[in-house]
């Protein structure tokens with residue numbers, strides 16, 4: 001099969017939360033510099049893979065190709081708004097053989113269960129942005145294991161990923177960015 005390269009993208013708080021206790025993205029995690037970085041990643045990607053709730057709450061004005069992860073799919077179906085995939089019914093490799101037969105870069109913008117799913121499939125890069133000094137008690141964790149007391153860094157390291165150089169996307173907050181890759185290569 002042609003090579004598919006999986007890139008995760010998240011912005012988290014100091015306590016590794018991607019959303020508030022109501023499951024909504026709080027203003028403290030909305031940042032223009034991070035958004036621009038993320039959009040550039042999407043522009044580079046052949047496909048993005050996101051959970052059904054994220055799909056429903058984020059319009060797709062550029063009509064980018066999406067795979068929507070949902071238990072409502074019987075395996076993999078093409079609908080008007082993208083491919084709907086149920087990972088319990090069809091493997092990632094089988095899905096990609098149909099959706100992206102020529103291979104390419106795939107962006108994974110979450111949410112939590114989707115980030116968990118790709119920990120098992122394997123990230124080629126995880127672009128971890130952090131709004132520093134921000135905490136979201138009771139919020140939705142980046143990975144389920146964060147709720148068992150593990151930090152995002154420890155979880156990524158446990159999957160064989162290594163951090164690139166930390167850089168600042170927005171000095172005002174600040175928002176930092178570290179790209180984790182299997183070889184700890186320099187930031188993409």
Ligand SMILES: NC(=O)c1ccc[n+]([C@@H]2O[C@H](COP(=O)([O-])OP(=O)(O)OC[C@H]3O[C@@H](n4cnc5c(N)ncnc54)[C@H](OP(=O)(O)O)[C@@H]3O)[C@@H](O)[C@H]2O)c1
Pocket residue numbers: 009010011012017018019023024025029050051052053054055069070071072086087088109110111112113114117140
């Ligand atoms: N800070 C960040 O970087 C970031 C990133 C992503 C999301 N968010 C925020 O987080 C919130 C939404 O995230 P979320 O985690 O609640 O929802 P989500 O991942 O967008 O959607 C959850 C839904 O996706 C489907 N799904 C996910 N994993 C699945 C699996 N392994 N198998 C089958 N179906 C699966 C299920 O749909 P069905 O019910 O149809 O089965 C599930 O109900 C939003 O506020 C969003 O803005 C923040």
